[in-house]
Amino acid sequence: MPHVESAAASDGPPPQDAWHAEFQRLVPLWESLRETSKVIIPISISRVNQFDAARLDVEMSAMLKEQLVKVFSLMKPGLLFQYEPELDAFLEFLIWRFSIWVDKPTPGNALMNLRYRDEQAAPITGTEVRTGLEGPGLSVSQKILYCISFVGGQYIWSRLQSFSAFRRWGDSEQRPLARRAWGLVQNAEGLYRAASFCNLLLFLYGGRYKTIVERILKARLVYESPNMNRAVSFEYMNRQLVWNEFSEMLLLLLPLLNSSSVKKFLLPFSKDNSAGSSGDEADCPICRSRPSIPFVALPCQHRYCYYCLRTRCSATSSYRCPRCNEVVLAIQRQGSV
Numbered sequence: 001m002p003h004v005e006s007a008a009a010s011d012g013p014p015p016q017d018a019w020h021a022e023f024q025r026l027v028p029l030w031e032s033l034r035e036t037s038k039v040i041i042p043i044s045i046s047r048v049n050q051f052d053a054a055r056l057d058v059e060m061s062a063m064l065k066e067q068l069v070k071v072f073s074l075m076k077p078g079l080l081f082q083y084e085p086e087l088d089a090f091l092e093f094l095i096w097r098f099s100i101w102v103d104k105p106t107p108g109n110a111l112m113n114l115r116y117r118d119e120q121a122a123p124i125t126g127t128e129v130r131t132g133l134e135g136p137g138l139s140v141s142q143k144i145l146y147c148i149s150f151v152g153g154q155y156i157w158s159r160l161q162s163f164s165a166f167r168r169w170g171d172s173e174q175r176p177l178a179r180r181a182w183g184l185v186q187n188a189e190g191l192y193r194a195a196s197f198c199n200l201l202l203f204l205y206g207g208r209y210k211t212i213v214e215r216i217l218k219a220r221l222v223y224e225s226p227n228m229n230r231a232v233s234f235e236y237m238n239r240q241l242v243w244n245e246f247s248e249m250l251l252l253l254l255p256l257l258n259s260s261s262v263k264k265f266l267l268p269f270s271k272d273n274s275a276g277s278s279g280d281e282a283d284c285p286i287c288r289s290r291p292s293i294p295f296v297a298l299p300c301q302h303r304y305c306y307y308c309l310r311t312r313c314s315a316t317s318s319y320r321c322p323r324c325n326e327v328v329l330a331i332q333r334q335g336s337v
Contacts, residue, residue, distance in 0.1 A: 033276035040124050043222065047203065048114040050210050050221050056108030057095065064091050085162070090157035094180040095149050103137045105224060116143060122220075131226045142217050149213045160185065285307055285322040294334040299324045303334060 041251065050261045065087065072080055096164060099106045122135030138146070164170070169182035192212075199212050209215035251312050284291045286308035295307040309331055312319045319328050 002131070021113070043132040043221055045207055045220075047207055050116060053106070053114055053221070054210065056111055057106050060107045061088070061091050061095065062095075072298035085158040088158070089151055092151045092154070093147070096151060100146060101143055109221065110224075113224050114221045116219045117222045119218040119220045120215050133222050133224075133226055138217075138219055142219055145290055146213065146219065149216075153213075179230060200292040216277065286312065291334075294333050295326040295331050297321055298330040298332055300328070301323050304331075306331075306333075 069080060117135040118138055123129050128134055162181055164185055169178040195212055199215060202209050206219055283289060284305045287305055291303055291305045293310050295306045296303055296305050302321055302323050313328060321328055
């Protein structure tokens with residue numbers, strides 16, 4: 001019994017701040033466990049949407065170019081062809097200026113619910129991450145580099161190709177320096193195509209960075225809104241298919257119809273039927289229109305189109321005038337002696 005009493009006396013009650021001290025000791029361990037338990041939200045951006053957005057941007061640029069060419073249609077032919085690279089660069093710069101530079105999506109990206117995000121500054125975990133689409137847009141340096149590489153790079157490359165082709169650098173009769181420059185241009189193009197193909201394979205596998213410029217700048221396309229409607233209306237397509245089939249049917253049937261007989265059939269239903277016979281006397285009795293090359297039938301002196309009267313007289317040996325039922329013996333140009 002003395003041994004039991006001494007053990008109970010040695011345990012004693014814990015100090016008053018024991019719970020607080022234990023809590024302070026376990027807080028770092030709890031924080032580390034919570035950080036390790038955070039799950040990165042995986043996001044998957046449709047590759048088809050990204051390709052469609054790029055195609056829509058190309059179509060938008062082509063539409064703007066077509067309208068701009070119509071403005072200069074009355075100028076000297078071939079004038080815009082000399083400055084076609086400058087025109088393309090100007091249109092691409094306008095699209096960049098009013099979309100990416102002001103933190104707005106391009107027309108194609110807007111239609112596909114996409115926007116550019118700075119992948120380096122995008123949060124991976126934390127309280128601000130809810131859908132995985134959070135993150136700031138492109139920085140100022142990224143926007144400027146995008147314009148220089150995408151707009152300026154395409155312009156410089158197209159000008160270099162046209163200049164080298166005009167100077168005929170690839171001919172064997174040129175100087176060694178020109179042939180060497182032509183070889184460098186061809187090698188650079190081959191390397192770029194190979195790099196683009198490798199980037200395409202990586203994009204198809206991971207769904208990030210459709211172009212090399214986007215991969216270098218870490219500019220990723222993400223959804224602008226997490227709620228995206230994928231319902232597509234086929235009303236316009238159905239209407240277009242109906243009109244295409246209807247036009248093909250007309251093109252097939254119209255050559256089989258006799259235009260003169262159709263006009264005679266529709267003549268009683270025409271609104272000009274009550275206009276009087278004053279205008280009918282001046283019209284060709286075959287085609288019911290103003291004679292383009294007026295000829296008269298002899299001896300009745302009624303006016304016809306030359307081609308209408310000539311074909312009827314050639315087809316029938318004793319052609320009779322529809323107005324007076326008299327046999328046409330000859331034809332004569334109106335006003336000639």
